[in-house]
Amino acid sequence: MGEMRFLVPDKEHLPANSLQWAFLDGIDGVPWRSRFRWEENELIVELDVEESGCFHLPWNVIDKGPLTLQTASLVQRATPYLLPVELARGNVNRLRNFVAEWQLAGYPLPPQVTEYMKQATRLFIQPQRNNPTSRSRHKNPTKQSSTAPMVFNFLPSSLRNEVSRNV
Secondary structure (H helix, E strand, O other), X not given: OEEEEEEOOOHHHOOOOHHHHOEEEOOOOOEEOEEEEEXXXXXXXXXXXXXXXXXXXXXXXXXXXXXXXXXXXXXXXOOOEEHHHHHHHHXXXXXXXXXXXXXXXXXXXXXXXXXXXXXXXXXXXXXXHHOOOHHHHOOOHHHOOOOHHHHHHHOOHHHHHHHHHHO
């Protein structure tokens, strides 16, 4: 049996019934049977599979209300993920994939779409460029004032280099 853990610093971002609608799925998009439990501000998801997957759940978005957001594909591990960061990363990932698919298909994209993608990526990595040692100072990710350095540190070095060249 597998398990994923998520730190949720502000539970008020979760609608009251959000776990009734939450699920994880694999690359095929088929939801997995999951059980959820809380340990203080940590959401623990128990799974019948031991694979990487995307976590989907409703999240209260400012000026929009509850929207179902998803993470990028996450590996199961003992260290908890910071849920707001993973949901943001998932949305940037979806945007980047969308832009890449449209470009490969030869569809024209308005310049503001690619600019928006670059700005979204920049929000994650810019503070890291200015302070490459920030990871060592932030042992507890919920205490960080900016999530960008932490997100950048979780990227593989090849992707960090690619993103840095393209923004």
